Amino acid sequence: MDLKKLLTPFTAWGNITKDPVTIKDPFNERPGADRYRGFHKNDIDQCIGCGTCEVICENEAIDLVPVSDSKDGDSGLRPMIDYGRCCWCALCVDICTTNSLSLSNEYTWVSTDPEDFRFVPGVDKKDWDNNEKGWKKPDNYEFYSLKRVHMDELSPEERSDSFIEMMKGYSKEQAQQEADRCVQCGICTATCPAHMGIPEYIKAIRNDDLEEGLRILYDTNPLPEICGRICTHKCETVCSMGHKGDPISIRWLKRYIADQNPSEKYKEILEVENLQPKGKKVAIIGSGPSGLSAAHYLALMGYEVKIFEKLEAAGGMMRYGIPEYRLPYDQIDKDIDYILSLGVEIQYNVTIGKDITLDQLGKDYDAVFSGTGLHLGRSTGIPGSDNKHVYASPDLLRWIVEGKEFEVPESVVVIGGGNVAMDITRSMARLQMVKYGKVQVIATALETEENLPADLEEVVEGREEACIINAGWAPVEIEIKDGVPTGLHVVKCNSLFDSEGRFNPQTDPNVKEFWPGTMIIESIGQGMDLSYISEEFKTKLEFGPRGRVQTDEYFQTGVEWFFMGGDIIEGPDVIHGIANGHKAAVGIDIMLNPEKN
Amino acid sequence: MQKGINNLIEKFGASDLEVRRPGLSFITVENTKAVAAITHLKDIDGYTILSLITAVDWIEDGIMQLTYLLNNPEEIAEIGLRVMLERKEEAGESMETIHHLWPNAKKWQQELKEMFGIDFPTSPGLNDPFILEGWDAAPPYRRDFDTNKYAEETFFPRPGRETHDPAEHMKKNMYPNNPSDYTNKKYNPNR
Amino acid sequence: MDYSIEKFLWSLLGLFIVLNWGFLMASTMRRVGARLAGRIGVPMYQPWIDLVKMISLKTYLSHGVMYYIGPVFRLVGGIGMFLFMPILVGSEIWSNYSFSGDLILLLYFQSFGMLGMAMGASDSGSPHAAIGISRGLSQFAAVEVPMTLAVIAIAIQHQTFSFESIMQAQQGGILNWTIFTNPLASIAGMLAMLGAMSHSPFNLVKAPNEIPIGPPTEYHSSFLSVLRTNSAIIHVVEAALFMNLFFGGADTWFMYIIKTFFVYFISVFVGTVFPRFKIEDSVRWFLKWPTLIGIIAVLVAAYW
């Protein structure tokens, strides 16, 4: 026996002099660390109820329960967490699209009732709601890419003098990469006027099943090529990914699906070979988006559809209101040709009210849908706006499409900050570039830079093309010299709406500017032309504010067989028109087949 | 490493070589030659450690893959030997035992028998219960056994939970009459 | 011997004091051990709460008659040891029922409880209890040898088997204590005490690492409270036994408490820093060094 080894262990008794290291008050002394993953907190104002947390939770611990009304960009649902499932991994926090969810550093919850352990963070008040510490998503750490995949486009130099389509479209890799960013929450679907199955078709892109994608598109939207280019993409404004990063390029992804499917295979893909004719006829006035959409769905239901178009080509505003560099004509034709291939007839150069009366149409057909759109340019009414060199943008745009000759001046001023204003601005810039090799177009908008109604990329691209876009100026007077405008006087506009939200621009007359230009284009909105409806007929219709005809949910007017939709009812934009046309088609079917419903 | 693989290919007709990284390769051997190949690897090529035996159920292809992972501590190399068995509907695939090569192999084989239903005739204690107790359903690791379904049927999940899909919920609240429901379901029999 | 009620009551009072001192000592020792580890440890009053709680628990278990009697035997062993050993030296009131041969009786009583426990535990049917008991008995047998040798050596030295006489002989100064007058026997006795106290390294009987708790595995509620009571008594009494034999006994309750504490502390002092022996090692150990010293002590006492 080793004596040393017998005695050394006794040195442990030296510890008797040391005080205990025990935590004296274990309930308060040691709060969770700054990053501790304790109980959940949720900033419910920030949360949009996208449900991504529910999807990522591997324990199925999260349920979405309704706590408020649904509205655009907010489902009204909030996560309810079951602490009988949760494992506090905080994946839900890391993936949260709005950064609203976080964990506190509180960690004690004792209860006798197992049913207690469910709560909606943020809604059910808890002690730890105001706890600053706890797990938050670290910086430089994402579960998905926040950056939108860049779409190739023509450079400003290449595009500034041509009407060739500037956005080149996504390649397969780019589209899949962009589609990969989607968290498939479906918040966008409610906001889309046509309620397109956006997450579904994005999923189809991820799975590289573009035929399925096309089928999903045609469920709700018979003009995907067009919408894929010029849609106002309200969906992207509510996209849950837009809270932390760039929203998904939903519009470009739609375009990708439509572009990749050859038109000759459409019928096969969409399985529309055997349509059952119903033997009833529907007339459609106007071949704009709403008319085409109504025609498509009616044709699918087996109706005999005939479209009456005033102009020489179909497409309405899509063809005549949108410059070619944004929406090439062959793409319009692709969508329209497919619809016509379903058996839809179209008659051009027919003006209702002139060539054929509406009442006659009502007699000849079982139902009539009118989607005549907004073709009249509105005027600002400022001094000098009645000059003949002051144009309305719809007319100019139509002339450009029709190839009508008109004089392209060296300097142009555009009044308006919306997308149409940008279209005409950039079209004029191109024409100037062709003619003079330089650009001098000034667009002036009432709204401030941040609130410009036009899409941001339109503004950015316009500026790249050397257009000058001045935001926050109110037009005062068009200076006329020798019957020709020389420019526009503007004053600074400080605010647009008063405290009650009414349109009431406040200007500062002391800050003045003068934009020179020999052509002034007014592009502050369009008006409708209901001249084709006879006064007698009008008495049967009900008119609401701003001269719009009142319709029911299915766009049926006071006259049973007469349906109206599109820009004249809602809008103005393509996607509303499509949605209206679709719904009107359903309404027509309900009206014509009451026994089925 | 290369020597062992060459031997496998030349002597035992191994195929489908997949080099995952330097020092780790996977290769397929016919099941009749597998035990001979493993013995060769152990006794001659220096793969003296059996890292694991496991199975992968390729139910779509009708294949039950057995993987023997062998380690050569001298050359610092690992070979994953894949043996493809024909998958049977009701379990009961059969493979030769290797418990004589490593004493631990019998435990793996016992586990495979229990969890996958793969039979290793003559392996000692093969039918003794290992992990499960009183199990009377299908071998649970086979792909056709649905653990979630089994759990829900057996273990009384706590009731009272209801979730809402955001898109569906918004549709219900904001646009209950979606025209596409109408056009899809009622009028297009092809959908 | 005096069999009056008065005597009985005094003994009962002594038992009560010893019992509470036992509890207090147990929690104190646990606190000392805890402090060594850096902990605070159980509250001082924990043993009493435990006792009340154990009594308050319901029982509906039966393992047979011996199972019931086991703890009683054990308690009888403990109380018997207490009763037949004088508490304070030279005090008539606190002399308990000591008589001239009480040392012999005490050695017997030491094993009495153990045997009772053995019967009760083996009736409980738990194999762990049976293993624990077989270990306990073999270790006890081994401990008895040096213990008895030490007692014999002291008996020879003082020519008596009476506690009172041995204690009296040690009075009058610290150097009269057996530990100084007969160091060899004391060493053998103290080493045996380590075994008797059932502290590490000789606590394989109760080794919770392999046989949960050992003999009392099946005992619970009031049975366990009886065992707990007994262990409180027996720790003090065992300590008192060695105090009486080697450390001169106690002439006041204060000295009694101080000395028993220190004697008991010796076993804790050793036990805290050593792992436990396997049973064969401990038997071998007791039959080796302590026994050898004991034999020498006897020889020295007899022939010197």
Place this chain on the structure above:
Amino acid sequence: MEEEKKDKFLAPENEIRQVAAPDGSIIEVNPLEDYFTQDRPKPYKVRKGPVEDFLNWARAESLWVLGFGTGCGSIEIPPLVTPRFDMFRFGIQMRATPRQSNVFVISGYLSVKTLKRAIRAYEQMPSPKYIVGLGSCTINGGMYYDSYNTINRLDHYLPVDAYIAGCMPRPEALLHGFEGLKKIIKAGKGHKANEYIENLDWYKANQKKIIKDWNMPDYNW
């Protein structure tokens, strides 16, 4: 069919067999009936009054926890008996045998195989006894809600007095849980053991539904 199934899982030592008695006669032994009691347990009487309050106080201040780590939660038990958290000072101690424990900490998930042992250990504990469910798994299956081998709701098989949320609960949360349990006991509400006995049929039916080889007596005294 039912009989057949039962036999399939009967362990050899529990099979009915013939043994020779000391006098040489051959007798048949059915271990499950002869070696264990099949009597139904009876609930104990819950009294009221100051004495009972005092006893409840003692029960609360002396919690003896059974050292049975049923799941991963048991990793946080050692910190409780070591210097940092030291639960001894709150009168909580570990015991190695169910007979001497009155608190059973179900530390997390219970596999079916462990549940069988846990039931056995629980039934061997003297009443009044308490169960503390640790972590999500005991409440609603937690992490393993979809596993074929772990139970989802502990309260279907054993009566639970207090649940502690967490996965893993921190040691402090455990101490909180014990504090909560103490409050329950002191308030005289810690009689779930009686609830178990009163609803024994329901509990047993639930238990037998998932424990396929029920080769143990219905109640382990």
Place this chain on the structure above:
Amino acid sequence: MAKSKLFTMNEDRSLYPELDVNGKPIVDLTSHKYVKIWQGPQHPGVTGNMSLELTISGDEIVESKTHVGYLHRAFEKLLERRLFVQCMPTSIRLCVAEPDTNEYVISNAIEELGNIEVPEMAQWLRMLSLEMARLQVLLRQVPGQAGTFALGLGYQWGSYIRDLILDSFEELTGGRVYHMYIIPGGVRGLLPDGFKARLLEKLKLIDEFIPKIDKLIFNNVVFESRARGLAYIPKEWVDEYGIYGPASRGSGVSRDVRKTNPYLKYDQLDFEPFVTTEGDVYARTEVRRADLIMTVDLIRQILDKMPEKGDIKAETPNVLHWKIPKGETYSKCESSRGEYGMYFVTDGSAMPRRVNLKGPSYTHANALLDKLLINANIADTAAIMVSLATCPPEIER
């Protein structure tokens, strides 16, 4: 004590029941010579929730059989219905004592098959968390070995320091036991402010702790007499039984994945695993003690060499629909118990096809433990199990 004698004792069964052809002992329980007892699952002496079926004669074990499955949660099945990122919280619960190795092996497998390059900073942080995890295990295990012989003092001291290390984990990762720090593509956060200094301060406690346990445990005559010669593993068994980590290094075979297959940035660290040839419980404890010192040193090196800043996570596909092409791999690392590996098969879907975890306990606790326990004293079972570091959840998963 002569170990060769003990070695032969294991082989010599002449005193004990004969074996039949299958290697099963012929034990007649009615002979009253043998008793069958179960250790576990409710038993303080087994490591975790497992049980040993022991046939004993006196205090000597004649036959032993390991029973597992009490902790079977069917991880491998559950992972087949989890997305890749969802595998993380589930898989770390495979082994509660040292979850970080699980985090690493599964992340590494996913990254390898999904072709993700982990940023350098994340690799250093991963290494730090792995070493801290090893540290906290060893702080329990080294003194815990003495605890199995009922010397709990060192364990109490070690546990205290372990709690402090867990505090550091909480600061770094937000979790005390389950850290969820390593994630496919990187890690979940940089070091918090002042973390380095605080951790280094705690490491100093370990410097003081080691001499203390040296005196208490390694210079303890009773510990030595019990641990020396106990459960001797000859060198030849290492390959045959699949023995890894400290258990193999205690028998003179140096196996350390950090050296043989350097992963992360281990090739930039300076360390040499301790090897001894004794092969008994004492040797394995010594190896673990040396590992403890080495781990402290490694953490210091990592903190020293680690860059200050950097990316913590590589860009991965959106985790909600991350699909990995068909492939298989075996990803491994060195845990405190030895080589810890995961066989990972993907089939092109968003979920793994098959995951098989191989921890050293699988081989340690099954055939090896059964063999080592024969002729051992039942008082030594706990010590033998702890010396092999058997961890039941990684056996049955």
